[in-house]
Amino acid sequence: MGTLNFSGWRPIRIYIAKGRVMVDWARLMDTPLLEPFFQHGVQSQLKLPFHLAFRRQTPLEDLLAWHEASAGLSPTLVIFHVTRCGSTLITQALGQSPYHLQLSEPAPVDFLLRHALPSGLLDEAQAVRALRAWAGAWAQRCDSASPTLQSCSIKLDAWNTDKAALVAQAWPEARWVFLAREPLSVLVSQMRERAFFLVPGTLGACLDGLSIHELASMPAALFCARVLGDIYAAMAREFVPERTLLLDHAELPAAIETLVLPHMRWHCSEQDRDRMRERCAMHGKHPYQAYLPDTETKHSMASDHLQSLAEQWIAPHYRKLQNLRHAQRAAAPNSLEEALP
Amino acid sequence: MTHPGLSAQAPCEGLRVQGMRSARLPWRFDAASALAEAKALPVSLWRTHFNEGRHDGGWQALALRHAPAAPMDVVPIDVPPSGFVDAPALEQCPSLRAMLEAMALPWKSVRLMQLLPGCEIMEHTDAGVSAAQGEVRLHVPLQTGEHVYFHVDGERIPLRAGECWYLDVSRPHRVRNRGGQTRIHLVADAWVDERLLEAFRASDAGDPLPDATDPWSQFLRFRDFVGTDEEYSRRLSAITDKAEFVQASVQLGHGAGFQFEASDVESAMKAGRRSWMEQWVL
Numbered sequence: 001m002g003t004l005n006f007s008g009w010r011p012i013r014i015y016i017a018k019g020r021v022m023v024d025w026a027r028l029m030d031t032p033l034l035e036p037f038f039q040h041g042v043q044s045q046l047k048l049p050f051h052l053a054f055r056r057q058t059p060l061e062d063l064l065a066w067h068e069a070s071a072g073l074s075p076t077l078v079i080f081h082v083t084r085c086g087s088t089l090i091t092q093a094l095g096q097s098p099y100h101l102q103l104s105e106p107a108p109v110d111f112l113l114r115h116a117l118p119s120g121l122l123d124e125a126q127a128v129r130a131l132r133a134w135a136g137a138w139a140q141r142c143d144s145a146s147p148t149l150q151s152c153s154i155k156l157d158a159w160n161t162d163k164a165a166l167v168a169q170a171w172p173e174a175r176w177v178f179l180a181r182e183p184l185s186v187l188v189s190q191m192r193e194r195a196f197f198l199v200p201g202t203l204g205a206c207l208d209g210l211s212i213h214e215l216a217s218m219p220a221a222l223f224c225a226r227v228l229g230d231i232y233a234a235m236a237r238e239f240v241p242e243r244t245l246l247l248d249h250a251e252l253p254a255a256i257e258t259l260v261l262p263h264m265r266w267h268c269s270e271q272d273r274d275r276m277r278e279r280c281a282m283h284g285k286h287p288y289q290a291y292l293p294d295t296e297t298k299h300s301m302a303s304d305h306l307q308s309l310a311e312q313w314i315a316p317h318y319r320k321l322q323n324l325r326h327a328q329r330a331a332a333p334n335s336l337e338e339a340l341p
Numbered sequence: 342m343t344h345p346g347l348s349a350q351a352p353c354e355g356l357r358v359q360g361m362r363s364a365r366l367p368w369r370f371d372a373a374s375a376l377a378e379a380k381a382l383p384v385s386l387w388r389t390h391f392n393e394g395r396h397d398g399g400w401q402a403l404a405l406r407h408a409p410a411a412p413m414d415v416v417p418i419d420v421p422p423s424g425f426v427d428a429p430a431l432e433q434c435p436s437l438r439a440m441l442e443a444m445a446l447p448w449k450s451v452r453l454m455q456l457l458p459g460c461e462i463m464e465h466t467d468a469g470v471s472a473a474q475g476e477v478r479l480h481v482p483l484q485t486g487e488h489v490y491f492h493v494d495g496e497r498i499p500l501r502a503g504e505c506w507y508l509d510v511s512r513p514h515r516v517r518n519r520g521g522q523t524r525i526h527l528v529a530d531a532w533v534d535e536r537l538l539e540a541f542r543a544s545d546a547g548d549p550l551p552d553a554t555d556p557w558s559q560f561l562r563f564r565d566f567v568g569t570d571e572e573y574s575r576r577l578s579a580i581t582d583k584a585e586f587v588q589a590s591v592q593l594g595h596g597a598g599f600q601f602e603a604s605d606v607e608s609a610m611k612a613g614r615r616s617w618m619e620q621w622v623l
Contacts, residue, residue: 005569008574009568012617013616013617013620015616015620024616024617025568027568027574027578039621042617043617046613046614046617048578048581049580049581049582049583049586049587049610050574050577050578050580050586051578051613052609052610052611052613052614053564053586053590053606053609053610053613054564054567054568054574054577054578054609055613055616056564056565056568107620
């Protein structure tokens with residue numbers, strides 16, 4: 001193996017430099033990332049001067065070779081979602097167990113799903129290998145005194161729902177959760193505090209048939225409704241009953257224990273379950289704030305215009321998802337457990 | 342020297358050179374006669390560089406073309422080329438004038454800059470002076486050497502006497518003169534025009550300088566070494582205080598045979614923070 005030893009080093013970033021795909025590694029050892037998002041978890045570690053000055057920057061090939069030498073766990077669960085729907089609460093709950101690794105919206109996965117292929121530097125097979133190697137490099141322990149990893153979840157960015165086929169290739173044995181929420185609440189939430197990807201241009205030409213110029217001149221609410229509608233539509237289109245648990249925001253938090261844990265075939269301890277329940281009493285993205293249901297408030301804030309946009313661009317896809325979900329629940333609730341290897 | 346009509350030109354097509362951090366442009370000059378002219382100028386014309394927080398006293402500038410509106414003749418203020426006039430010193434330097442005329446760009450501030458032996462310009466950025474933003478800073482080394490270390494974004498630029506270089510100084514850069522003689526450059530700012538874009542198309546990366554003695558390169562080798570050495574990694578990662586960490590890195594580095602300085606560790610920390618933060622810059 002020579003000097004190829006990345007034990008304790010974690011790939012925090014994948015990027016392109018001088019026409020090559022590169023990996024930025026930090027020696028984070030087994031320190032768990034507890035923050036609601038991968039980016040913030042890594043950033044809080046970078047306070048240590050060593051992590052700033054002594055990172056390792058290597059070609060992607062080294063990450064692939066490290067995967068050969070030390071594979072790590074494959075993700076047990078991949079979470080797809082429509083934003084503002086409780087997905088962070090799921091990863092935060094799972095992350096309460098020291099035996100679970102949660103990776104929430106990691107930028108390197110977005111890079112491999114969305115940037116790598118258009119860059120022309122990787123083909124699909126290489127992107128798939130890189131996805132596996134990246135997750136594997138995180139989902140392993142370097143210290144035998146650390147709690148053994150039993151499972152790993154990756155929550156994707158909402159806009160990557162249409163990359164489900166690539167995700168299926170990368171982790172064929174992973175179970176999926178598709179999490180949706182009634183559209184008006186999601187649209188109101190985004191109009192109140194808009195995520196970057198709902199600013200025209202940040203995802204490129206993300207609406208079929210429209211130029212960047214047309215996107216930029218589109219009214220904000222219409223743009224949000226159309227992009228969100230596309231995410232819901234992708235979810236309805238990519239639904240694979242054998243691997244996918246369709247969930248709705250209204251079923252949270254109880255469904256984490258009753259549906260998600262069985263779906264990911266993880267028999268976690270009572271102690272871990274207690275911790276998860278405790279976490280679920282708090283806000284998903286703000287762990288120190290108690291969670292208060294806000295759907296009614298959100299609806300009361302919606303103008304007639306916003307309601308009609310939600311109805312026109314998102315609701316038809318949401319209704320389809322609802323029908324699929326009801327059909328899935330009506331079938332034997334445990335049928336999913338045996339479908340995949 | 343005049344450029345009639347240039348003030349009407351807008352900076353153009355900056356995006357074509359976005360991401361280019363350095364380029365050796367196709368112009369070559371007789372450095373010897375220009376150097377003789379520079380050395381013959383009265384010592385009283387040299388000013389200690391105004392960016393005093395970012396050097397150790399050995400960085401000096403002399404105005405050849407300046408903006409009368411500027412508070413000091415060597416300060417490159419942000420006005421169009423029409424706001425600049427030749428300084429009296431340029432009258433005494435026909436070779437330097439010929440260089441500027443040969444390049445024929447819409448010049449703004451033009452200065453001679455020297456860095457005394459043993460002295461250092463600490464890492465800094467010059468906001469907005471970047472081809473991608475329509476303005477360039479060109480360097481023509483008149484006197485330099487293999488022990489002058491000029492880095493842009495952690496990359497050593499192989500500047501040799503008589504060559505003409507574009508350096509993206511909006512990126513972090515630093516210079517160390519570890520040689521025995523003063524480093525003297527002609528430093529000329531210009532607006533990006535078609536002629537300059539043509540020069541960019543004909544540019545190259547220069548001929549590499551030997552890097553065995555380059556302190557930054559020594560640090561990078563030490564970093565690779567630490568990356569694969571459990572004991573060094575453990576000892577350095579246990580330190581939480583920044584100053585203590587810098588000092589320990591230099592000491593451990595020297596102990597392992599790597600000759601770099603505290604400023605290299607500090608640059609590495611800044612680069613490490615920057616590379617993480619810049620991934621979200623649109």
